[in-house]
Amino acid sequence: MNKSQLNNIEISKFLNNTLTPGELIVFKDKLEVSENVDLLKKYIVINHLFEIESQNFDSDVAFEKFLAKKIEYNSTLKNSFYESNKSYLLVAASICLLVGLSFLVYFNKYHTNELEVSNQIVLKLSSGEKKSLDESKSNKIYNKQGEVVAVQKGNSIRYNYKESTTKVVVNEFNEIYVPYGKRMEIVLSDGSRVHLNSGSSLKYPTFFTADQKRIVELKGEAYFDVAKMNELNRFVVTSDNFETTVLGTEFNVSSYDSDIENDVVLIEGSVRVMSNSDKEHVLIPGQQFKYSNTNPGEVKTVDVQSHIAWLDGVLFFENEEFKSILKKLERFYDVSIDNNCEALWNEKFTGQFDLESIEDVLETFKNTVPFNFELKNQKVVINPLNS
DSSP, X not given: OOTTSOOHHHHHHHHTTOOOHHHHHHHHHHTTSHHHHHHHHHHHHHHHHHHHHHSXXXXXXXXXXXXXXXXXXXXXXXXXXXXXXXXXXXXXXXXHHHHHHXXXXXXXXXXXXXXXXXXXXXEEOTTSXXXXXXXXXXXXXXXXXXXXXXXXXXXXXXXXXXXXXOOOOOOOEEEEEEOTTOOEXXXXXXXXXXXXXXXXXXXXXXXXBTTSOEEEEEEEEEEEEOOOOOGGGOEEEXXXXXXXXXXXXXXXXXXXXXXXXXXXXXXESOEEXXXXXXXEEEEOXXXXXXXXXXXXXXXXXXXXXXXXXXXXXXXXXXXXXXXXXXXXXXXXXXXXXXXXXXXXXXXXXXEEESSOOHHHHHHHHHTTSOEEEEEETTEEEEEETTO
């Protein structure tokens, strides 16, 4: 069977809402193929026909049950069933609109960015397979040849250490997605350590070759402790707005698409940052390179500890506007926040939180700018005090 074709088991799990987060990502990718969409619609029609035969059909009830994913489904259903029961589909003509609407509501609900699909860490292999990683278990990670290239234990993945080789090979890449509320450590094949913050992704080779740069792609925030190698094996972190090059050092890169400002903070060693404006900046320990649309290249001295507090599970901000803090809160506590209190947006706060809940943090903010808030189903709504 073509790997891009939907199979009966996937469709059954979809109808019963039992797809794992990783399987749901693969399922979504397959629905980019129109033939798979058509096949799924046919199965949905047949699924409703089973209900019609077993009870008096009530469209409102069927609609609610479908959205709730409580419709019983025979997981061993074969494609031949559809071929031998085409006459049943004529009976279903009157409910096709209902079925199509149900499908669109469900599909659109999950047709989101891969980082937002689940609350689990997802690893995309070079084969295109996407695996959701259970932090309570251990897993072996394989390449296309079936060889073990890494082992995952808890919230850490360690790739097999390999000396840089001159052998000409086709390298393979893995890509990891870390959702809001979680963090992950990656030990690359050269021994470099990468700590990924919540809401981040990293694409990297499963091993590095001789006489070539070690290039990884980052979206979000990560702390890098880079293993030192020779001049030809410089370590390069690419992100949307700038590129950071090092030989061996420790530094933090924050490059979230949703943030107004992105930055690089150097803890030790030396790094070279090249922005989209092609201007080069060389940092020394304790310096920060800051990028924004209005200021694509500011370098200043900062307290580095405040920028890497997240490594210890600490949320820290100093004289920072709420519109910037809001994004950090969403990532740290895995919540979405709607702010309807205009007075909050440009208000600046200083604070440090670790064991406090999101409610505790907001209660602290209320001491400066009074407002009301409600937390329900991981969503916070902030309203003016007199609303």
